Amino acid sequence: MKNSPIGVFDSGVGGLTVLKALMAQLPRERFVYLGDTARLPYGTKSPQTVVRYALQAVRKLTEYRVKCLVLACNTASAVGLPAVSDEVRDVPVIGVIEPGAEAAALASRSGHIAVIATEGTVRGGAYQDAIVRRRSDARVSAVPAPLFVALAEEGLCGGPIAQSVARHYLEPLFDAGAGASSPDTLVLGCTHFPMLADTIRLAAGPDVGIVDSAETTALYVRRTLERENLAARSGEGGLRLLATDAVERFARIGGRFLERPIRPDEVELIDL
């Protein structure tokens, strides 16, 4: 079991930011990453559809005998974690919401926390619930920021367009005149958003702490593997990439997210 791979599921390429953080935290581990590129994005779909698609994807990942399953997609984590945990009972299933909420609850001094995410994640209220469960004094302001997804996929992570979009979303959240009532912590509640972290930081201002759920999830996975005695003792790691469509696009855009080139022939086309 220790030598089995870790399964990582995402709706597309965004989860590669989580994979990158996982590979940095766990360099000995092998990973199987599945991006459901035929059906992305999940952020605008109904909860029922997201759950159905997520279950199909994790069933496929269990065929690779994974020792741990990471739902890298925030939307799938927000609405699908209970159903997936029910389906896959024999290995730990880890979503990105709980680690992000934990980090935010710890980092915030004032208890006022902002979350930016997809429409589906915000509407479902999972971050809001997970933060308040950890800290009953918390006040959570969550807003959808869907344009960040399109910007990250197009590689427009800095520059005037990204900056004006960041101001559009963040200025109403971090109104300079609001003083003490302004959030002191901002959760990047979508896997695409770490790509724009510098631009987001600039718009939020220097006093706001940024919680990147990719980083916090990778730490959480490492601790889980250690606690469950599932961590690989040796090995040089390894990566298998699966996508449900458009492998060329997956390679081209995914390379930016993973911060290393991906060749199209590295990506296996699968059907769910």
Next chain:
Amino acid sequence: MKNSPIGVFDSGVGGLTVLKALMAQLPRERFVYLGDTARLPYGTKSPQTVVRYALQAVRKLTEYRVKCLVLACNTASAVGLPAVSDEVRDVPVIGVIEPGAEAAALASRSGHIAVIATEGTVRGGAYQDAIVRRRSDARVSAVPAPLFVALAEEGLCGGPIAQSVARHYLEPLFDAGAGASSPDTLVLGCTHFPMLADTIRLAAGPDVGIVDSAETTALYVRRTLERENLAARSGEGGLRLLATDAVERFARIGGRFLERPIRPDEVELIDL
């Protein structure tokens, strides 16, 4: 047959701009509109996947005994029209590419025509081919403009963000210093783009003619019905809206595209 509805297929809500133009041209006709909201967007999918999804959708529409089928989605038209025409042989099948290409070939004086569209439409080369088939002296510059889709869905059709995105895409196409070599005609090759027509016109400049494939397709459908003796002689029109997911979002965003409010209970949830 004259009293049968017209079927309109799109990957989501974008095709409602085509439906709006159709309803204006053909006020007596009844329409059945199917938006494949569970699987949108088509613009980043492989041609094989787009064809497969389009065939499933048109099979569903034929259950409504449509007398004519409109592929309102540019990407589905660009890669799926032959397969759909093969599948549905007994009624006219009309895509948006040919009418748009026809209008552009007629409108351009210089023969230099710009096309903005999704990645899939540009990569497939359907507009380029269709324009050159009509006008062998044409030179076509086609660029993907995917951020316009996200902006239209979020309702950011004017203002500084939309303007800077429009300059980002259009300035390289319409370089003021290029003089005679600059295109004189711009095709809006995605159903979302008419929502940003004013902003696009501003960025392209006053000398560039804009071809909106929604308008040209509606005219083409009207002529086809008249020619085939299929036009309704009387009636007050009618509209049935079908979506494969997220009817609430369809109603909310679709209302802007159709320029009339849509109630969620007007939208029937179907499975393909």
